[in-house]
Amino acid sequence: MEEHMHPMDSEPERTGYREHLLDVIRTGARRTGCGASEPIHVFVNQQRIGQLDGAGTEATLQVRHQTPIESVHLRSEDGVLLGGLSTPEYGFKSSRIALMRDAVELRVQNTAQGGVVSAVFLPAPGLWHRARRAFGRIVGQGAPRPVAAAGSGGRILAVAQILLAIVLIGHFADRITGWTTPATQPLPVIQADIPQAAPLSEVAKLEQQLIELAQTQTKTIETIQTQQQGMAQLQRTMAKLSTAQESVASNVMTVAQELEHSRKGTEHNVDRMTRVLMNKNRSEREQLEAEIHSLLIANDQLSRERTQLEQNYQELKKQLTSSGQDISKTTVPDRDKLVMAQQDAPPQIADAKPIRPQPPFLLWVSFSEGTSQASIDQWVLDMHGRKGAFSEGWQAVEIVPPTEPMERVLDQIKQTKIVKAVKISR
């Protein structure tokens, strides 16, 4: 038999099985077929003590154990070991076990009296929550942000100013060189000649040019300042624009995420609802099948009982027929015996006239107040009577004609507790 082969013969089988188990261990918790919303079973000392319902919300399970807790394991619905920890014989230990997306926080405390384990399921934050947190982070960084903006703006401004200064200096140099070049080229000659050769008008003209140059320089400085102010304003506008743009982008992202979230939520809900309905339908079908099955069984049973009853009826009928014949056989001698007995009876009885039925005797009875109808009926029954008409508080009662004197009968009736009065005529 395969199970009792020599180890050498079964080596490939053993090796294959060993490799499979190693693969299973390597794959570990990834092989679970359960979804994120499935319950997580909590085992203490290899015993299942309860479950954490991981349906997207935080859940807690706390259990006190009579004996110290040695190990805590978390398993999925399909039995895959998701995490766990060994605990010290005495003291406190806690750990956070990360699952696929969520986490479970385990806290164990062992004392001389036993152990307490607390497991808290911490669901992963949803998409909306993460988007909100991201938005919060942006808003939270709102205060330092202008500084950063100002920093970068300042850098931009500085660069722009340098560029502007270079341009202006170049322009200014160009202007100066433009003005001086014609003069400088012959300068060695002119300069040497000026003190003597340059007329006063030329000096005045030069002075005028210098004044114009100074004015131009002043205007240039003013222009530069104006441009700097314009640049600063431009930077502020750009910073505002940038902030507004970020805000719009953030809002767009939030809306997109929200839409995505709601879309997924709707799909999920529809899927869930479909599954629930299908399961319900299946459950009802199963239930119906079970009921039909039970009805069939009950029907069979009823049929059997009916057949049985019919058989019993037939037997009874036969018995009745046979009993009837027996009775008819036994009746004849009885009748003979009765005749003989009548013949043997004393003469006064034999000669007695047949009793003729007498008409009932009518009484009118008034009952005490508060007497219930049931009591009246019972009294009439006791009297072997029958109730008649009821008129003006008097109840007609027909009784068997008494053998005793009428007055005595009436007295007896009057002594009855519920009877207030009695009379013969109306």
Next chain:
Amino acid sequence: MSGIGSPSMLNRDRTILDRSEAIARIEDVAATAEDFDRIVSQSLPLLLDRTVGYIKRFLRDTGQWSEDVAHEKFVLRWGAEYLEQFLVSGRFEVPCRPLFLLDSMVAKQHSRPEPFCYHPDLLTPLGRFLDGLVGRAAVSRDALIALYHHCYGLGPGQVIATLRLNGSESPRIYKNFQRWRDSGWKRTLEDIGLTAPDLQGLTEQCHQQRRRFNGEAERMLRFVQAHYRKSEPDHYPCLSRHQWEDMFLQGYGIEYRIWHLALCLNCLQTAWDLGFAGASAIEKPRVALQFQP
């Protein structure tokens, strides 16, 4: 003739060298959980063999060992279970020496009264089927619900009726059944080392001598259930007929019913005898093994 430098000798030397290196590695201290994961994942075969060696020794010492493939598979299965638990728990024990930690964990397991479910009869294909199935049910609700089908032939609707479950619990039962059919069944068979020919053989035996086969199965099932019922909480013991009646009438103890009745044939029959709604339409639960999910 194989010389000193022949390829086979070299390979053997290389293997011995690798093994020595692996042992040296897992004897080192793992300072962080990441270190632990890394060191252990590199030495899994070595750790499995070490654990298997300990279990073999335990069985030899207790006179339960025999040189055959069934025993080999048995120790491999339990070794893998120990190793799996070591992997998830050990990373919270850092800093530690993984090899010594594993040794201490196995020693702790073997100091229990009955560390694992062992009986010579449970090493046959039928015994392995029952042992594996019920053992799995002790840690998996899917497998637990599937027990009602594999042991007693009950479908989801009948399970719901017999246990008198309410509406909210019913879809979960169907889900358990579905997941078991989809993946749980196949995985469990692989994990307990039951092959397709084994299953085929069991099915044929069952068809040929159904009554005798199921009688034998019932005897083993009672033994296995008694062992794995210890994995229930202490507050899930067997109940009297009156207590079951009260529970069913009052409508409490859903978890109690599901977990205990799957692992206790006597209590399941007692509950059925109560004849509550739905259960009367089902035949009294008896062992009738099913080899398909």
